Amino acid sequence: xxxxxxxxxxxxxxxxxxxxxxxxxxxxxxxxxxxxxxxxxxxxxxxxxxxxxxxxxxxxxxxxxxxxxxxxxxxxxxxxxxxxxxxxxxxxxxxxxxxxxxxxxxxxxxxxxxxxxxxxxxxxxxxxxxxxxxxxxxxxxxxxxxxxxxxxxxxxxxxxxxxxxxxxxxxxxxxxxxxxxxxxxxxxxxxxxxxxxxxxxxxxxxxxxxxxxxxxxxxxxxxxxxxxxxxxxxxxxxxxxxxxxxxxxxxxxxxxxxxxxxxxxxxxxxxxxxxxxxxxxxxxxxxxxxxxxxxxxxxxxxxxxxxxxxxxxxxxxxxxxxxxxxxxxxxxxxxxxxxxxxxxxxxxxxxxxxxxxxxxxxxxxxxxxxxxxxxxxxxxxxxxxxxxxxxxxxxxxxxxxxxxxxxxxxxxxxxxxxxxxxxxxxxxxxxxxxxxxxxxxxxxxxxxx
Numbered sequence: 001x002x003x004x005x006x007x008x009x010x011x012x013x014x015x016x017x018x019x020x021x022x023x024x025x026x027x028x029x030x031x032x033x034x035x036x037x038x039x040x041x042x043x044x045x046x047x048x049x050x051x052x053x054x055x056x057x058x059x060x061x062x063x064x065x066x067x068x069x070x071x072x073x074x075x076x077x078x079x080x081x082x083x084x085x086x087x088x089x090x091x092x093x094x095x096x097x098x099x100x101x102x103x104x105x106x107x108x109x110x111x112x113x114x115x116x117x118x119x120x121x122x123x124x125x126x127x128x129x130x131x132x133x134x135x136x137x138x139x140x141x142x143x144x145x146x147x148x149x150x151x152x153x154x155x156x157x158x159x160x161x162x163x164x165x166x167x168x169x170x171x172x173x174x175x176x177x178x179x180x181x182x183x184x185x186x187x188x189x190x191x192x193x194x195x196x197x198x199x200x201x202x203x204x205x206x207x208x209x210x211x212x213x214x215x216x217x218x219x220x221x222x223x224x225x226x227x228x229x230x231x232x233x234x235x236x237x238x239x240x241x242x243x244x245x246x247x248x249x250x251x252x253x254x255x256x257x258x259x260x261x262x263x264x265x266x267x268x269x270x271x272x273x274x275x276x277x278x279x280x281x282x283x284x285x286x287x288x289x290x291x292x293x294x295x296x297x298x299x300x301x302x303x304x305x306x307x308x309x310x311x312x313x314x315x316x317x318x319x320x321x322x323x324x325x326x327x328x329x330x331x332x333x334x335x336x337x338x339x340x341x342x343x344x345x346x347x348x349x350x351x352x353x354x355x356x357x358x359x360x361x362x363x364x365x366x367x368x369x370x371x372x373x374x375x376x377x378x379x380x381x382x383x384x385x386x387x388x389x390x391x392x393x394x395x396x397x398x399x400x401x402x403x404x405x406x407x408x409x410x411x412x413x414x415x416x417x418x419x420x421x422x423x424x425x426x427x428x429x430x431x432x433x434x435x436x437x438x439x440x441x442x443x444x445x446x447x448x449x
Contacts, residue, residue, distance in 0.1 A: 287312055
């Protein structure tokens with residue numbers, strides 16, 4: 001029995017519109033593509049599956065009509081959805097084998113290890129685009145009205161504003177974007193969110209393109225300890241500040257507290273650091289995991305998430321930043337800043353959030369008007385997006401203007417900003433404009449009653 005013929009026979013005979021909508025033309029052998037197009041056109045035009053009689057009237061090509069008669073004569077005793085799964089699996093295996101054969105013939109002889117791994121990850125991404133791997137949705141009969149406590153516990157509060165977090169938290173399947181001009185503090189926001197997730201007892205996987213891993217960890221340390229970043233980076237610290245840094249660093253390791261006691265007796269940070277990194281293991285499920293890659297691709301992100309999400313209790317995935325991520329290591333037709341490339345990256349990050357059930361947070365660049373640079377369409381896949389508004393440093397304030405919100409009200413918020421320690425919030429803050437308005441109102445004369 002030809003699986004493609006059996007599938008088409010079943011969906012037409014049983015009028016199985018649901019199974020047909022899950023079938024892609026590329027799953028079928030090429031000799032069925034013309035018939036697929038005719039059936040699909042009928043569905044789009046009349047919003048229902050055609051019958052065999054409908055198609056006999058609509059088909060003009062004799063070869064396609066003969067194919068339809070042959071399909072009608074096929075005897076089938078199998079579920080249509082099961083046939084579709086067989087067909088999809090067969091197609092996926094063929095695509096994988098063909099891609100691997102091409103890779104072996106053209107690349108394996110001269111690529112180094114990193115290039116080989118990246119190439120294999122790209123093969124996975126390419127096949128995923130051609131094959132629908134999304135899980136089927138719960139039926140209306142079995143779906144529950146509310147998420148269970150475990151699912152609710154995986155919701156992400158940004159941790160940037162206590163009042164805002166009481167109202168709005170993000171689903172484990174959400175893509176959250178924050179836009180800002182160059183130097184507006186987008187990476188600082190990422191470091192704050194990573195630190196907040198770490199403090200909650202979960203892991204943050206932080207992909208960085210422009211800043212190396214040490215710089216990210218230094219920023220997180222300054223935020224967590226309240227030590228000015230400039231002095232921390234140059235190791236210009238007091239005895240008490242050294243102890244706070246040692247305590248923060250010890251919290252990353254399984255035997256950190258024992259080593260911290262030794263440090264307090266000898267005050268030798270280099271020795272303490274060496275003992276931790278040499279003889280102690282990082283905490284398995286509470287970690288600031290920084291992945292530095294100046295040529296970050298979607299394949300690299302997926303590879304890291306495959307290894308880490310389940311084992312590390314990941315609470316957020318941070319990609320700093322979306323405009324710099326490449327779809328693949330191969331050069332695109334329009335270059336890295338081609339708008340179609342960036343929209344595909346945004347959609348892929350949303351898909352990863354859904355697949356791994358971990359919220360993804362990523363900054364994007366804005367132009368002088370506050371719009372997304374290069375591609376406004378990168379916001380299409382986002383569940384929430386904010387535009388950063390920074391004030392003068394002495395104002396100690398940063399505003400997150402909500403420009404998109406899919407599942408809640410579009411509320412903006414302003415938080416206290418300490419530019420020395422780089423810590424954002426969690427206290428709310430009046431913007432300079434709001435402060436001026438409040439002062440003007442207080443100066444207004446009160447009318448006599």
